Amino acid sequence: MKVLKNAWYAATWSHDLDDEPLSRTFHEQPVVIYRGEGGKPIALYDACPHRFAPLSLGRVQGDRIKCGYHGLEFDRKGHCVLNPHGKGVIASALNVRSYPLAERYGMIWIWMGDPDRADEDKLPSLPILEDADFTWVHGRTFVNAHYELVIDNLLDLSHVEFLHPFLASDGNSSRTVFRAEQVGDRVNSYYDVRNEPITALFRLLWEGDEVEADLHAYMYWSAPSYLYLDTGMSAPGEDPSKAPRVPGIHLLTPETENSTHYFWAMGRNRLRDNVEISEMIREGTRNAFEHEDEPMICAVRSRMSSNDLFANKPALLPIDEGNVRARRVLSRLILEEEGNMARQAKV
Amino acid sequence: MKVLKNAWYAATWSHDLDDEPLSRTFHEQPVVIYRGEGGKPIALYDACPHRFAPLSLGRVQGDRIKCGYHGLEFDRKGHCVLNPHGKGVIASALNVRSYPLAERYGMIWIWMGDPDRADEDKLPSLPILEDADFTWVHGRTFVNAHYELVIDNLLDLSHVEFLHPFLASDGNSSRTVFRAEQVGDRVNSYYDVRNEPITALFRLLWEGDEVEADLHAYMYWSAPSYLYLDTGMSAPGEDPSKAPRVPGIHLLTPETENSTHYFWAMGRNRLRDNVEISEMIREGTRNAFEHEDEPMICAVRSRMSSNDLFANKPALLPIDEGNVRARRVLSRLILEEEGNMARQAKV
Amino acid sequence: MKVLKNAWYAATWSHDLDDEPLSRTFHEQPVVIYRGEGGKPIALYDACPHRFAPLSLGRVQGDRIKCGYHGLEFDRKGHCVLNPHGKGVIASALNVRSYPLAERYGMIWIWMGDPDRADEDKLPSLPILEDADFTWVHGRTFVNAHYELVIDNLLDLSHVEFLHPFLASDGNSSRTVFRAEQVGDRVNSYYDVRNEPITALFRLLWEGDEVEADLHAYMYWSAPSYLYLDTGMSAPGEDPSKAPRVPGIHLLTPETENSTHYFWAMGRNRLRDNVEISEMIREGTRNAFEHEDEPMICAVRSRMSSNDLFANKPALLPIDEGNVRARRVLSRLILEEEGNMARQAKV
DSSP states (O other): OOOOOSSEEEEEEGGGOSSSOEEEEETTEEEEEEEOGGGOEEEEESSOTTTOOOGGGSEEETTEEEOTTTOOEEOTTSOEEEOOSTTOOOOGGGOOOBOOEEEETTEEEEEOSOGGGOOGGGSOOOGGGGOTTOEEEEEEEEESSOHHHHHHHHHOGGGHHHHOTTTSOTTHHHHOEEEEEEETTEEEEEEEEEEEEOOHHHHHHOOSOOSEEEEEEEEEEETTTEEEEEEEEEOTTSOTTTSOBOOEEEEEEEEETTEEEEEEEEEESSSTTOHHHHHHHHHHHHHIIIIIIHHHHHHHHHTOSSSOTGGGOOOOOGGGHHHHHHHHHHHHHHHHHHHHHHHHHHO | OOOOOSSEEEEEEGGGOSSSOEEEEETTEEEEEEEOGGGOEEEEESSOTTTOOOGGGSEEETTEEEOTTTOOEEOTTSOEEEOOSTTOOOOGGGOOOBOOEEEETTEEEEEOSOGGGOOGGGSOOOGGGGOTTOEEEEEEEEESSOHHHHHHHHHOGGGHHHHOTTTSOTTHHHHOEEEEEEETTEEEEEEEEEEEEOOHHHHHHOOSOOSEEEEEEEEEEETTTEEEEEEEEEOTTSOTTTSOBOOEEEEEEEEETTEEEEEEEEEESSSTTOHHHHHHHHHHHHHIIIIIIHHHHHHHHHTOSSSOTGGGOOOOOGGGHHHHHHHHHHHHHHHHHHHHHHHHHHO | OOOOOSSEEEEEEGGGOSSSOEEEEETTEEEEEEEOGGGOEEEEESSOTTTOOOGGGSEEETTEEEOTTTOOEEOTTSOEEEOOSTTOOOOGGGOOOBOOEEEETTEEEEEOSOGGGOOGGGSOOOGGGGOTTOEEEEEEEEESSOHHHHHHHHHOGGGHHHHOTTTSOTTHHHHOEEEEEEETTEEEEEEEEEEEEOOHHHHHHOOSOOSEEEEEEEEEEETTTEEEEEEEEEOTTSOTTTSOBOOEEEEEEEEETTEEEEEEEEEESSSTTOHHHHHHHHHHHHHIIIIIIHHHHHHHHHTOSSSOGGGGOOOOOGGGHHHHHHHHHHHHHHHHHHHHHHHHHHO
């Protein structure tokens, strides 16, 4: 599938991985992930080179994974290190592809492109996930549609009033001042509203007796599919960075042309030890993504003839500026990468 | 799909439509139908021109339907009349196709072809549905096969003895005199049997003490897919038009190349106020269509390599005369229509 | 699909067939099988030539099967012998293909190729199924994959230690002496181990107090898809043919390019009247095939780009010698058959 190859993609939240092999598909390639010795994560192509049995059906032993069909064993680099049959000859063709991994911000990141170009400096910068002022809940869901439709959804928050009644008040769209900007290859969408009724979400965290406050929601996208939402409400004159905030992280990893792994985290700087609030935010977010966004995104896809948005001739509006810019940046980066690979192939 | 475009098709029984948006696919096009102000039915292409969200996921407000994704509103003509964001600019590309509708005989009819040619005079003539001498029950089912296979089934009632034991007596086929005729573009199949055991269906309505009577079943087809069955049993010498009759209406609307909306109505001129008999006829008809005809039609389709009956080289019998004629008429009308459109496109 | 046509294929165990029509697909062709007069099995193409209704939805009357849609009746040769409508004319096009059958070893075999070449002498020789020294249990399962992947599985028993813990002891593979040979168009895989812990299966049948014994497992394949497994354990110095043996018969019939009928039988020469042991072997075998082999074979297929093993570039090992030879023999026989048919078509 058409995708930016040389980039880090979210593979699994760290706390969801142990020494049980985890089978996941990224960019239409099956991958097995597990923790080896010392807990270090390992990712291999999920098919034994002998007869193509998924290695994820086998067993992890230290750094090794043992195929469940004929017992061949592979190390963290994908080298076959044991053939249990007869004289145990190991041909070099018995190696399997391994993938560079990085573990940061509680996430395990995978590099599906050229391993020689894997560089932890290219990880997205998400320090807020480790900011001591915030408590986070994490989740994972699955969207049965192309990942760019999910980016469209996130970079265009004008849908919130209509799709997520819990998160916006009636008429919010008409009161909102919207602005999108592109800074290099990054795209930001800014939504500001003054004197907005405090939403049901912020009501949970609100301590004063105001009924209205200023709302901001700033969504930051960088390629290929990292999104950070800075949102909060502040009483007039209050410093927004000190007022109640509910930042969000959205990481999308293409599974296939028509499906997406969606990892999310929601933070807050109020009532941070309240386990009930954590649970409400977790369930509310899951509900919004799984019962409001996901069905709508899939319904949208059902009306499109292909994943190429522009080929479907949408009637674009000013609210689309952010997501249209992001689609153009991403297309350009993919084309550039293809061009680079073609040039390298010539040399 | 290959279908006669400039014709009225049954869309929904009137009593099944209110101001909740109804999503249905006709001729492979998604359509949303709802009642606007004064109960007048409205049909629009079921995808917002902005980002393709199905309008049927939105809400009806008077004549308008409001998209559930970004809140755009459309009127009964498909014109966008409200953009709730920012300055609310409405570009002309924001219009969506609307479809001509007609409401007659308790049915809402849709015109999927050229709107300028929509003409209520072209509605089928089904006055018996409003005849004061008959009580009717109505139903709707769904066939997972091309609509012409359903026409084949209905224009060839010789299957009744074998597939519907409730509706015919053993050996009925050998006693039946069958005749098909084509009158212009209409096709009729006539089945007559003298001194036939009164069938289980007519036994429900029979008041005399005869055990045999004359049975007639006359099926009238007109393009594209309207069928009217005049059936009854009469004691020897009795006027068949006064004797017990159970007329039927069958209206087929292609959903896709391999699926069909099937609307039916069954009338009777005896025991007209008997609610139990109504219920028995409703359930018996539903059972025959859903558990006898539909599975057989789908099984037939599973053995064909395409929906083109003749390409499958059937071994035709005299009983096929009606449905073969109807297939030929329909093919010719579709070809003529395509020819006309090609000519118009040239001009 | 690409398959050896002129050969007998297992269609159904004899005890699973009576006068109820059985619908099965072989080589992508729908076939109806039933027992006619005197219990003789009959197989016809499972579609009425008139309108393609599956004959298996009809009823058997003596040697005849009566179509459930319009009542046409066909005899054991597929000749239409009754048209119940009007004058009952029967055109010659009303005949349906019939298939040669043979009944032997408790199995009904079908010949999908040229009927003139059907010859019972070409049935596989499986006398052990009728050997008075053995008690058998029979079964049938279904594999959602190409039949050659099942042959691969059976001709390479080196997987047993890893996939079937009930059938082999830890480390068995490293102790096994393996040899494959091709004798004409037959392929045999031989596995021998000395002083092997008695496996759980043989423990059921063991009467002595040994804890170790010699194990042999000899798999014999002949084209297209007949496999006979001679396996047993014998105390040192004991005649293996007299020691506990659990022979197996595996008969594979391609349903489609991606699915296989799998008929199996397991015999034993010990505790032959013990019904509990029969039940344990039946359930153990079913469990191994349905919950261990079948999911693994399907998982393997999910990682292949086509059913052509060699196009997927497997990293072959010495343990693959038997199944690679069998694949080559089968490919050659299919090519020869295609060549013969092309030559005959020219003449």
